[in-house]
Amino acid sequence: MPLKPRPNVLKVQLYEPGKPVSEVTRELGLTDVVKLASNENPWGPSPKALSALKGSLADINRYPDGGGFYLKEALSAKLGVDPDWIILGNGSDEIGGLLTLTYLDPGDEAVVGDPAFIRYAQNVTLVGGEGISVKLREFTHDLPAMAAAVTPKTKLVFIANPNNPTGTMVTQQEVDNFLHRIPSSVLVVLDEAYYEYIDREDFPKSLEILKERENILILRTFSKIHGLAGLRIGYGIGRPEVISAINRVRPPFNVNSVAQEAALAALDDEEYIEQCRRLNQEGYAYLTQELKRLGIRFVSSVANFILVDVGQDARKVYERLMAEGVIVRPMGGYGLTTHLRVTIGRPEENERFIQAVKKLYSTRA
Amino acid sequence: MEINDFIRKGIRDLKPYQVPGVSYSIKLDAHENPYPLPDRLRAKVEKVMANLPLNRYPDPGAVKLRQAIADYTGLDTDWITVGNGSDELIQSIMLAFGENVVYPEPTFDMYPILAKVTGLSLKGIPLGDNFCLDDEAIIQAAKENQPSLIFISSPNNPTGNSFPREKIERIIVESGALVICDEAYYEFSGESFIPWLAQYENLIILRTLSKLGLAGLRVGYMLASPSIIREINKVKLPYNLNTVSQEIAALVLTDFEPISSQIKEIVAQREEVSQCLKALPGIDSFPSRTNFILMRSNLPGADYIWSELVKAGILIKNLNREGALKDCLRVSIGTHEENAAIISALNRIVFDSEIV
Numbered sequence: 140m141p142l143k144p145r146p147n148v149l150k151v152q153l154y155e156p157g158k159p160v161s162e163v164t165r166e167l168g169l170t171d172v173v174k175l176a177s178n179e180n181p182w183g184p185s186p187k188a189l190s191a192l193k194g195s196l197a198d199i200n201r202y203p204d205g206g207g208f209y210l211k212e213a214l215s216a217k218l219g220v221d222p223d224w225i226i227l228g229n230g231s232d233e234i235g236g237l238l239t240l241t242y243l244d245p246g247d248e249a250v251v252g253d254p255a256f257i258r259y260a261q262n263v264t265l266v267g268g269e270g271i272s273v274k275l276r277e278f279t280h281d282l283p284a285m286a287a288a289v290t291p292k293t294k295l296v297f298i299a300n301p302n303n304p305t306g307t308m309v310t311q312q313e314v315d316n317f318l319h320r321i322p323s324s325v326l327v328v329l330d331e332a333y334y335e336y337i338d339r340e341d342f343p344k345s346l347e348i349l350k351e352r353e354n355i356l357i358l359r360t361f362s363k364i365h366g367l368a369g370l371r372i373g374y375g376i377g378r379p380e381v382i383s384a385i386n387r388v389r390p391p392f393n394v395n396s397v398a399q400e401a402a403l404a405a406l407d408d409e410e411y412i413e414q415c416r417r418l419n420q421e422g423y424a425y426l427t428q429e430l431k432r433l434g435i436r437f438v439s440s441v442a443n444f445i446l447v448d449v450g451q452d453a454r455k456v457y458e459r460l461m462a463e464g465v466i467v468r469p470m471g472g473y474g475l476t477t478h479l480r481v482t483i484g485r486p487e488e489n490e491r492f493i494q495a496v497k498k499l500y501s502t503r504a
Numbered sequence: 505m506e507i508n509d510f511i512r513k514g515i516r517d518l519k520p521y522q523v524p525g526v527s528y529s530i531k532l533d534a535h536e537n538p539y540p541l542p543d544r545l546r547a548k549v550e551k552v553m554a555n556l557p558l559n560r561y562p563d564p565g566a567v568k569l570r571q572a573i574a575d576y577t578g579l580d581t582d583w584i585t586v587g588n589g590s591d592e593l594i595q596s597i598m599l600a601f602g603e604n605v606v607y608p609e610p611t612f613d614m615y616p617i618l619a620k621v622t623g624l625s626l627k628g629i630p631l632g633d634n635f636c637l638d639d640e641a642i643i644q645a646a647k648e649n650q651p652s653l654i655f656i657s658s659p660n661n662p663t664g665n666s667f668p669r670e671k672i673e674r675i676i677v678e679s680g681a682l683v684i685c686d687e688a689y690y691e692f693s694g695e696s697f698i699p700w701l702a703q704y705e706n707l708i709i710l711r712t713l714s715k716l717g718l719a720g721l722r723v724g725y726m727l728a729s730p731s732i733i734r735e736i737n738k739v740k741l742p743y744n745l746n747t748v749s750q751e752i753a754a755l756v757l758t759d760f761e762p763i764s765s766q767i768k769e770i771v772a773q774r775e776e777v778s779q780c781l782k783a784l785p786g787i788d789s790f791p792s793r794t795n796f797i798l799m800r801s802n803l804p805g806a807d808y809i810w811s812e813l814v815k816a817g818i819l820i821k822n823l824n825r826e827g828a829l830k831d832c833l834r835v836s837i838g839t840h841e842e843n844a845a846i847i848s849a850l851n852r853i854v855f856d857s858e859i860v
Contacts, residue, residue: 143651144735145602154742156564160557174560183559192558192748196549199720199752200537229588229722232741240621244512258742265599265739266623324509366559369747371588384511387518388621390591390614396720397748401558 147267154258158466169464173491175482176468177368178303178333178444182418182485184366184401185411191404195397203396210399213406214374218346223379226386227394231332231358231373235297236262238356240388242294242326243268249295250288252280254304254473256330259297268294278438278446279307282317289325296321299330300343304470304480306440310341318352326381328356332373333442335364335412336419342441346376353378361398363443364415365405370398419443422483429493433500444482446470453479456499463495518620528819530842535661535796537717537770538838542762545755552751562747569745572754573725577698582730585737586753588744590688590712590724591618596739597653597708597726598622601682604649608637610662610829612686615655625649631828635663635790639671643679652681659689662823662834664792666693676704682732686710691767692774693793698727705729713753715795716763721749770795774837780847786854796836798823804857806831809850816849 157176164172211222218225228234235258243249245267251259253272260270271293273285280298289296301308309317314329321327329345349355360373372394375385405411426445430437436448449456457469457479470478481492541549570581577584587593595618598605605619609628619626627649629641637656646652654675659666676683685697687709700707709727713719723745726736756763778797781789787809789799801809806824810833813820821834835846 144600148600148735148738151738154564156561156742159560159563161563177561179561180559183557189558193550193553195720196546196553197540200540200717201531202534202536202714202719203722229592229741229746230743232743236741240623241511244623362561368561368743369556369558371562371743371746380508384508387511390589390595390618392589392591392719392722395588395722395746395749398746 147265150264151261154261155472157468158461160466163461163466167462172464172466173484173488174466175484175488175492176466178363178442178482179368180364180366180415180443181482181488182366182415185405185408187408187411188365188367188401188405192397192401195400198396201396203392203394203399205391207394207399210403210406213403217406218376220346220349220376221379224376224382226375226377226382226389227399228373228375228389229393230362230371231330231360231375232258233393234358234373234375234385235259235328236265237385237388238295238326238328239263239266239268241385246292247294248290248292249297250285250293251297252285252299252302254470254475255280255297256299256303257472263295275302275305278305280309282309282313286317286320289321293325296325296327297330298327299332301333301337301440301442303332303442304444304468304473304475304478305438305446306442306444307438308337308339308342308441311343312341314343314348318348321354323352323354326354326356328358330358332358332360332363334359336416336443337441338416338420339441349376349378353380356381361402361405364412365402366415367398367401367405370401371395372398372402419483422486422489425486426481426483426489426493433496435496444480446475447479447481448477449479450477453477459499460492460495463498465492465495467492512623518617526814526819528814529817530838530845531819532836532838532842532846533819533821533834534719535715535794535836536719537715537766537795538842539717539766541717542766544762545759548755548759549752552755553748556747556751558747560747561743562745562750564742566745566750569750569754572757576757576760577727579698579701579727583701583727583733585726585733585740586745586750587724587726587740589714589722590686590710592740592744593710593724593726593736594618594655594684595622596736597682597684598624600735600739601653602651604652605655606642606645606649606652606681607655608642608660610827611655612657612661612688631663635660635665635828637667637671639674642675646679646681650680652679654679654681654683655686656683657686657688658695659693659793661688661794662796662798662821662829662832664790664794664796664798666695666793669695672697673700676700676707682706682708684708684710688712688715689794691716692771692795695793701727701729708732713756716756717766718749718753718756721752723749723753770837773840773843777835777837777843777847781850784850784854786857787850796834798832798834800830800832802831804854806833808857809833809853812853813846813849818846818849820846
């Protein structure tokens, strides 16, 4: 072996995704498996997206539109920003990686929450940057502490709002106060993957903030409420200077044509999005009520998942739930060894989870 | 200071990729398979698509697709990883193994572009007469810039020729570098380096389904020893390849005969187009083992021909720039009708230009 991987690569741990249903059915010989592990929309995509998808197959022999013209036009109309304020990615995760390639030289710093979405820090490490972790306070991004962690070497700050895996959000007021303390030479990334689920007056109006400040990048995705995680498509919204800088490192055909077509149709189906938001709220109300009844602690969430404190080695609980055919996500990788993250599913799926938890607790007692 | 003052040095001079803003009815600029998915495959695809859980993240291990690739290539699945097009895999190789990139030039533009993106140093070694490979100079450059990655596309884009196997083997054996053989056009040339994988640990092979009829789906794959594959898997996005692409690609590779027929037709068409181009005054064309042909026209000139073709509703790639590609154009092989249309348009253009 003549070549060794770069030292930065050796530091990166493989990302541990939620177990696919097929794998669990195969490994455990179960047939009826419920997956509440990856914060996916349990109701699937809009029927409009599915029919657009079918139509898109006629042209798969052609390269995708590298500029994503039609989807950017539609997003532009919806968001009230020009198309050159938008970049499309192979999931918003790709844009996170492109950002580090665009702005981080070895030794540069990026401030991230701890625990927050693990991929930010992985991307930073990969290009030789330093991820500066700032502990959450009450499971919420501690913005004053994050502002204090900014040094002259800081280029990026990642704020997942709401945060994954905790489900908590920071408010308009908190973000305003934070931004006043951040130099314009630092790009603040507001990852709003769960934006469409939010139903709170005090959630930051990030598009308005972006119009006032040049050092903001908003990330959103079609993987969550739009139900298109399987197609890999997300987008970033920022000032044209920032977008065009990231475009320099974006592979020209990064978003496949099928995803572009389906996303366009999904975006248009506002009624469906509204319905999914409402169903998610109902699922949240049910799950939190049952957890309270069982005396199990959890973190209040504004997203489509709940961080649950099982008060013991969560990995074991995870495995026992899996044996019952319920896949959730153990959070040991995030340093939360007694926590599970549970995605809000369909009513029958949520009930399966609660039944499995009850069974587990009763056998333990 | 503003945030863009901090754009990394290598990236500041990169230009965002621009698609030509012209209208056309015949598209022969991107080496796509001109035929739609054959009916038999189309029917299978529609059946599979009806039940795909698109709200779920894709299989990060791409188990089904990797098995299909294993059957197609004769390798074990742990020698295989898949990418969002070869572009992602090229970038991942660079991110994982750094630090110097050596390649013959002209070649696939993405090697130097992605080397700049990932902050690596790069060295292009000019091809010789008739675009022959200067193996000596490549080996030299790799030895002087260690550790090195050597990218060799064979057949080569945009020149269309294959390089002699013994030269490539010499590079693999003597350079001390990780050698990436890009076989994007393998199905059109029939030449593969797969048999060498067992023998040479420093060999990576790249393939793509973009030329075979799935360009819109962005499916590339990489073949290498499991120890290399493991490092690449750390670097690529965990959910890099979408579900639809995984499913359709697996289906196509498992039932490849309909695509094989299309490829045979494209190769036959290539030979025909090549003969027609030879008969045209003012245009020199180069031998091709791919699904495109490189041609040169000093008079009436590449720029003139390109814009006249656009007026006729035909888009090809204008490669005209100083150096080896001076006055060069590249045309993809299309359907019989599309090829006839461009040959007739070229005929008219060269005769109207009164160079003859």
